[in-house]
Amino acid sequence: MGQPPHPPRRQRSAFTLVELMVVMVLVAIMSALILPEMAGTYADAKLKSTARRLITLCSLANSQAISHSQTQRIRFDQPSRRFHLETGPARTGTAGQRSRTPSMDLETAGEWDASIRLRILEQSEADAATPAPPGNVARPPRSNTPLPSSELSALTFYADGTSLARQISLEDASGARLVLTINPTTSRVRIADTRRP
Numbered sequence: 001m002g003q004p005p006h007p008p009r010r011q012r013s014a015f016t017l018v019e020l021m022v023v024m025v026l027v028a029i030m031s032a033l034i035l036p037e038m039a040g041t042y043a044d045a046k047l048k049s050t051a052r053r054l055i056t057l058c059s060l061a062n063s064q065a066i067s068h069s070q071t072q073r074i075r076f077d078q079p080s081r082r083f084h085l086e087t088g089p090a091r092t093g094t095a096g097q098r099s100r101t102p103s104m105d106l107e108t109a110g111e112w113d114a115s116i117r118l119r120i121l122e123q124s125e126a127d128a129a130t131p132a133p134p135g136n137v138a139r140p141p142r143s144n145t146p147l148p149s150s151e152l153s154a155l156t157f158y159a160d161g162t163s164l165a166r167q168i169s170l171e172d173a174s175g176a177r178l179v180l181t182i183n184p185t186t187s188r189v190r191i192a193d194t195r196r197p
Helices: 017-068 123-129
Strands: 072-077 082-087 101-103 109-111 117-120 154-157 166-171 177-182 189-193
Touching: 017 072, 017 082, 017 154, 017 166, 017 177, 017 189
Parallel strands: none
Antiparallel strands: 072 082, 072 154, 082 101, 082 109, 117 166, 166 177, 177 189
């Protein structure tokens, strides 16, 4: 006669407990490997973002100094971690010039993250922080004249397109550091990435 019907095959519709445990262990291992790298990437992104904002503001200050024929300064306030662009007197310091009035609109003011340490470097620190230029490229000329106290927390751009030679160090908690160097002749900003020590 006919063959007896086979029992229906059991269909597998779920994961076993062992399979779930293996997947969970793999996810935990991958997370432990990836998360520390992502934290470093986020800190680097904050550092580079702050550097880009300062470079943009330096370019704006230089162009405003030239177009308005008046000195422009980017002033830094360390306790509040804020910076702003202000108009200063002419380079000659003649009477009748406008007093220093901060420009406080969104393009010319801001603040940097609490995890970033911003310093305007002294001459000896600046020379030590800047890596040697490649090839036969000379460093921008440095002045041995001490700066007045009003200039120590500011970047100054003049109406003739020049600026004070300054360096700004941006350092995060992990030790990654960017150094922004302002060329006094052209007022252009160059970034040196000194990385982690």
